Amino acid sequence: MAKLHLANDLAEKTRVYAKSRAPPPRYSDVYPSGPLNKIAGVRLPNKPSSTLWDISIEDGRISAVDPHDFECSRRHPLPGVLDGSNRLLSPSLCHAHIHLDKCFLLQDPKFCDLQIEKGDFQEAMDMTSKAKARFEEDDLLRRGRQLIEESIHYGVTVMRAFVEVDGSVRFKCLDAGLKLKKEFEDRCEIQICAFAQLPLFSGHDGGEEVRRLMTEATHREGVDVVGSAPYVELDEVKMKMNVRWISMMALFNEKPLDLHLDYFLEENKQPLVWAALDIIKGRNWVEKGGKQITLGHCTRLTRFKEEDWQRLKQDIGNLPVAFVGLPTSDLFMMRTPESLRGTLPVVEMIEKYGFNAAIAVNNVGNAFTPQGTCDPLSIASLGVGLYQAGTKKVAEILYATVSSRAKTAINCESTSLALATGEPADFVLFDRMDTGWRCKKSIAEVVYDAGTARQTIRRGRVTAF
Ligand SMILES: [Zn+2]
Structure with a gap:
């Protein structure tokens, strides 16, 4: 009865529509x-x-x-x-930095027992490693496919997707990422970044297994980028070894490099960016035809003073460096004991110092960033408040940070406004x-x-x- 009523209603609406204007x-x-x-x-x-x-x-x-x-x-x-x-x-829009393998862990029924109790960084690391131990091809494909579909719906045509390689997941995340890259090749360009989220030089075997697996991954067909997270190493010596090793892998294999760097806020802890730039320059990066270097997170740089920014600009010189800020994750994860928060001042970096910089979603539906969607524009919108960027001109810069500037940050041809x-x-x-x-x-x-x-x-x- 209800159905019939609905059908009549629809027919009536269609008649009215047809009368009022030409058929659709x-x-x-x-x-x-x-x-x-x-x-x-x-x-x-x-x-x-x-x-x-x-x-x-x-x-x-x-x-x-x-x-x-x-x-x-x-x-x-x-x-x-x-x-x-x-x-x-x-x-169109771009994800300059997105973790394909860790998405939707909070929503996927397979991982429903892993919910946030504390909401801090350590818990996020622990929960993710528990989830990773259970990763299988079917859930990696299901979750990854969902993220890509939703992203395309929001206007994304290209993304840099991080897939982790280590002794726990081995090549499961990479294999799923490569399958999805092929599956979506007509609708979205997916750059696959083989990523060492775990230490390359610390840990029970001194990182040997991760290095062995990363070496193999770098040579796999379809792997576009290599990257690591030096901040997870135990001490500064090992952090530098991490940058030395991964930058060598990128240069020798002619791949862009993506470093997740200086993911902390404490002013008394020194940033690694200076040493990282020294190491990369020491390799004669530009002369040897080194590709794009993308530096993600970099929350410690929010403590920089005028002279630090000037020095950074100078130290980068002609190196092809781009920064990617990840405000939603930083707002949730990054806080000092005094409740200070910080995320890269991307608009200022572009306007005042002329850096290449973008912003990105980073994580969707996991303990590192439980809030938010796959929409890059939601991050640009957050930027209006975050950077007090309300004028038409700055709004256009914010749009570019998830569009043309994001594409440039990951070495991809872009369309301008x-x-x-x-x-x-x-x-x-x-x-x-x-x-x-x-x-x-x-x-x-x-x-x-x-x-x-x-x-x-x-x-x-x-x-x-
Ligand atoms: Zn990230």
Whole structure:
């Protein structure tokens, strides 16, 4: 009875809709499955919100940006043309730093006995190592697939995914990561970073097993990046040995390097960044064609004074270094006994000192970061309050830290807010077609409140509706 009532109601609504306006286009016309040659009638960043534009696409790249052709759209639907419906079109998003293998541990029924009791760093490490002992291919694929699907929905077209390699998980996380990379290759570029979260030189066997496994992992086909977390070593000597070893692996195997560095806040503990830069420069990194160096976390740098920032800029010199701040994790995990908190001042680093810097989600649904989603824009939005970044200009910088700057930080071609001819046709469209006056008209509005209705386009193909 209730069902029948609902059906009648729906039929009535459809009749009213049909009377009031032309029938809606067929689903297949609205969302072409093949490559697009045009996205018609969109708002663009950096252009007056009152004007509409058509973006032409050839071979997955922007071939032209023209004022919207209203005549042409009346002859709609044309094959290969996506109806922009006045929505804002912007460059796609990027996870510059995400842990693929540790995601959704708090939600997955397999790990439901592992819930947060204390909420501190040690508990997060212990819980994660307990979970890792139970990792199997099926849950790694299930959780990883969920993270990638949700990310694509939010507008992500490229990510750097960390998968851990050690004696406990051996190559389980790596194998699952490589499978997912292949599975999603048409919809999202997934850079796989073989990552030594555990010490390379401390521990019962002096890190020998981790080094052996990492060496093997580095040579595996499909591994794009190598990385480690020097802060987990027992003392400073071993931390430096960690940086020496992993930077040698990256340089000799021609892979980008990703270091999770200085993940603490205490002012009396010295940061490793100085020694790390010395070691890397000592390898004649630039002369030998060394790839991108990405430094994640780096919370200790929040204690830097003006002269430290100046020195950092100088020490980096022409090294291809980028920083990635991880505010949601830092806010939850990083606190001193006096309850001081800190996360990289990314906006200041970009504006004042000209560093390459981005922000990222880091963890989703685990004891390191229980709060938050797979949406990079939620981090940009948090940045408005965190960095007191409310102006239009700074909001655009924040957008770039999860879009073009994030892609640059992981050595990936990017699309700028200018949407210039020749740039990759990697986009996100905001809102539904019928959102009305609350639809986003500028990048600042998106950063303040991006909403969840989005459509993703990668190399001229729709990847999420
Ligand atoms: Zn991380």
